[in-house]
Amino acid sequence: xxxxxxLVLLSLPQGAWAAPRAWSAEVMATRIDVQFAGGTGTEADAxxxxxxxxxxxxxxxxxxxxxxxxxxxxxxxxxxEPVPAELFSLLQRSxxxxxxxxxxxxxTWAALWGLWDFRAASPAPPSPEDRAARVxxxxxxxxxxxxGGKTAGIQEGVVVGLGGIAKxxxxxxxxxxxxxxxxxxxxxxxxxxxxxxGQTAAGRPWNVGIRDPRGARWDDYxxxxxxxxxxxxxxxxxxxxxxxxxxxxxxxxxxRTGLPGRLFRSVTxxxxxxxxxxxxxxxxxxxxxxDGMRIAKEQEVDAVWVDAEGVVHRTPGLGSRYVxxxxxxxxxxxx
Amino acid sequence: xxxxxxxxxxxSLLLAGVAHGQSDAxxxxxxxxxxDMTVVAPAASxxxxxxxxxxxxxxxxxxxxxxxxxxxxxDVISSATRVDDVRHAIDLGLSGQPDPLTTMTGNARVSVEKxxxxxxxxxxxxxxxxxxxxxxxxSYTALFEHAWTSHHDGTKxxxxxxxxxxxxxxxxxxSTRLAVTVSGLLHACGDVIGCHANPYRYVLVISPDDVxxxxxLHPDRRARVAAKVKVSQAFGRHVALHAxxxxxxxxxxxxxxxxxxxxxxxxxxxRLLLRLGGRMTRQTAxxxxxxxxxxxxxxxxxxxxxxxxxSGLWSWRVGGRVEGAWLGVGPxxxxxxxxxxxxxxxxxxxxxxxxxxxxxxxxxxxxxxx
Numbered sequence: 001x002x003x004x005x006x007l008v009l010l011s012l013p014q015g016a017w018a019a020p021r022a023w024s025a026e027v028m029a030t031r032i033d034v035q036f037a038g039g040t041g042t043e044a045d046a047x048x049x050x051x052x053x054x055x056x057x058x059x060x061x062x063x064x065x066x067x068x069x070x071x072x073x074x075x076x077x078x079x080x081e082p083v084p085a086e087l088f089s090l091l092q093r094s095x096x097x098x099x100x101x102x103x104x105x106x107x108t109w110a111a112l113w114g115l116w117d118f119r120a121a122s123p124a125p126p127s128p129e130d131r132a133a134r135v136x137x138x139x140x141x142x143x144x145x146x147x148g149g150k151t152a153g154i155q156e157g158v159v160v161g162l163g164g165i166a167k168x169x170x171x172x173x174x175x176x177x178x179x180x181x182x183x184x185x186x187x188x189x190x191x192x193x194x195x196x197x198g199q200t201a202a203g204r205p206w207n208v209g210i211r212d213p214r215g216a217r218w219d220d221y222x223x224x225x226x227x228x229x230x231x232x233x234x235x236x237x238x239x240x241x242x243x244x245x246x247x248x249x250x251x252x253x254x255x256r257t258g259l260p261g262r263l264f265r266s267v268t269x270x271x272x273x274x275x276x277x278x279x280x281x282x283x284x285x286x287x288x289x290x291d292g293m294r295i296a297k298e299q300e301v302d303a304v305w306v307d308a309e310g311v312v313h314r315t316p317g318l319g320s321r322y323v324x325x326x327x328x329x330x331x332x333x334x335x
Numbered sequence: 336x337x338x339x340x341x342x343x344x345x346x347s348l349l350l351a352g353v354a355h356g357q358s359d360a361x362x363x364x365x366x367x368x369x370x371d372m373t374v375v376a377p378a379a380s381x382x383x384x385x386x387x388x389x390x391x392x393x394x395x396x397x398x399x400x401x402x403x404x405x406x407x408x409x410d411v412i413s414s415a416t417r418v419d420d421v422r423h424a425i426d427l428g429l430s431g432q433p434d435p436l437t438t439m440t441g442n443a444r445v446s447v448e449k450x451x452x453x454x455x456x457x458x459x460x461x462x463x464x465x466x467x468x469x470x471x472x473x474s475y476t477a478l479f480e481h482a483w484t485s486h487h488d489g490t491k492x493x494x495x496x497x498x499x500x501x502x503x504x505x506x507x508x509x510s511t512r513l514a515v516t517v518s519g520l521l522h523a524c525g526d527v528i529g530c531h532a533n534p535y536r537y538v539l540v541i542s543p544d545d546v547x548x549x550x551x552l553h554p555d556r557r558a559r560v561a562a563k564v565k566v567s568q569a570f571g572r573h574v575a576l577h578a579x580x581x582x583x584x585x586x587x588x589x590x591x592x593x594x595x596x597x598x599x600x601x602x603x604x605x606r607l608l609l610r611l612g613g614r615m616t617r618q619t620a621x622x623x624x625x626x627x628x629x630x631x632x633x634x635x636x637x638x639x640x641x642x643x644x645x646s647g648l649w650s651w652r653v654g655g656r657v658e659g660a661w662l663g664v665g666p667x668x669x670x671x672x673x674x675x676x677x678x679x680x681x682x683x684x685x686x687x688x689x690x691x692x693x694x695x696x697x698x699x700x701x702x703x704x705x
Contacts, residue, residue: 207410217688218539
């Protein structure tokens with residue numbers, strides 16, 4: 001009997017059995033991803049990031065009964081009282097961003113809660129009267145802050161919501177923590193807002209895709225921004241919307257009118273300050289392009305707009321860091 | 336990629352240098368290119384016959400995958416952008432003949448990728464009957480797969496596959512050959528429900544007020560059967576016609592029909608062989624496939640996939656292969672070369688994101704007996 005032996009010995013690629021160095025968690029009703037690329041960064045570091053998001057959520061969630069922010073809203077019309085230091089800092093920052101954007105970003109936008117029901121079986125826009133009544137309660141100047149006593153108070157009828165900057169704030173805190181821990185190469189993602197630091201495993205800056213607002217799939221992206229040490233925040237009209245009488249209504253509401261913005265399909269802001277990127281990406285959805293360009297220049301941030309007709313505009317500072325894979329897909333206009 | 340191809344050639348030359356007797360060295364590179372993906376598959380093998388009743392075969396193979404326009408790949412959009420991978424495989428095999436008419440073989444294989452490993456074992460027996468005018472064969476394969484995601488934790492899935500094949504081929508006359516094959520396969524998830532699904536593939540679930548992207552989910556088990564008939568007819572010494580039909584059905588309601596036809600032409604005293612042919616395939620979609628799902632608010636379909644390969648399919652392939660063999664070339668007893676090129680058109684009528692796809696497949700190989 002003839003016997004045949006087949007034998008191959010190979011060297012396995014380095015790292016073929018290495019465990020993935022990425023972790024995720026659900027916090028703030030969204031998914032938080034932590035991915036390390038270099039030799040630094042452990043699961044303990046990732047868990048510390050998740051804990052920051054939980055801490056910020058506990059302080060700044062307007063939805064959690066008993067949170068300091070919920071308590072502030074419950075005291076509307078009463079004298080200002082001391083609030084936790086982190087909440088005070090968040091409120092200070094939100095007022096600063098409201099001033100910069102002339103109210104296009106407004107922390108008192110929460111008076112619009114419940115006005116638009118995007119989950120209704122047959123959604124429809126609210127009546128002009130209801131809308132006017134809500135908009136009358138939105139005014140960030142009615143949020144009184146005293147830096148000396150760290151007190152905050154709001155006038156009767158005002159409701160504060162910090163969902164527009166809480167994720168960015170938590171990203172900034174996470175980046176500071178990881179720097180203190182000596183972690184050098186990683187990317188954080190919080191519900192679509194990204195913060196990239198250092199380099200990828202390939203030794204280059206991180207490529208962050210900008211979602212195509214009319215792409216056929218959720219992961220279609222029309223352009224890539226190469227970043228390191230910056231946050232990329234995108235707001236768009238495609239996450240939650242409905243059509244009524246042939247008009248598309250989306251969830252990014254202008255606090256000055258109570259209506260969805262009509263100018264852009266999406267806006268992406270790139271900034272080392274994630275809190276700023278978070279707020280500006282929303283505000284720039286609601287401001288004319290020239291105003292947005294001016295604010296971006298003043299704040300030294302970069303931005304990419306996809307207007308209502310699908311045309312891309314961007315700040316000149318992006319230069320070669322911006323690469324367009326293809327023009328954004330055509331689809332229903334914002335109008 | 337370049338290093339892998341170079342390694343294949345060097346390994347082949349190195350091993351060929353130490354072989355003796357009826358030894359054989361083989362190196363080849365196969366290339367697959369379509370609009371999104373390029374696969375380069377270098378491989379090398381060596382067969383050593385010794386004076387002892389033991390022969391040795393050594394093979395090496397690598398598949399190098401790369402996606403189009405890698406510089407435009409985003410790092411933080413995970414599922415659609417993972418376009419690079421390297422696969423390495425280790426093979427160990429035994430074969431023997433308990434009597435002159437019976438051959439028994441056993442093989443084991445370990446293959447490793449970034450996020451996927453497989454261990455497989457096969458046992459097969461083949462026996463010639465009817466005064467060697469017919470061959471009966473049977474084989475059994477057990478395959479264990481383990482997959483995990485490389486970008487996110489928490490997804491580790493295993494599966495076990497059992498496959499049985501029985502076949503027969505008959506020499507009906509000096510110029511006619513008939514082959515009939517029947518295959519059965521059972522694929523069952525191991526420790527995680529839905530292990531057939533791709534952890535990176537999502538489907539769209541659309542309700543009146545929301546659009547969700549959720550991971551696909553397949554049934555835990557999949558049973559498949561296939562039957563194939565192939566007839567080869569020679570016309571003289573230089574022309575042969577091959578025709579075949581294959582029927583496929585599985586427990587996911589997919590049925591497939593494949594018909595193929597090719598002609599072989601021999602020339603230069605049969606040292607040169609040209610084969611030209613075509614193939615057509617029609618496949619129905621899996622019962623739970625949808626390009627996108629319309630659902631009531633909050634309800635996600637229990638079984639779901641947007642996998643193009645599980646949608647309806649038409650495909651047509653045409654191509655050819657040229658093989659040449661020469662005896663007594665330099666120090667070699669025999670040197671053979673082959674070149675093959677195919678082009679395939681795919682039509683996915685139920686997959687609106689990319690309803691058409693074209694692919695070129697090419698290969699070049701050298702075989703030297705020493």
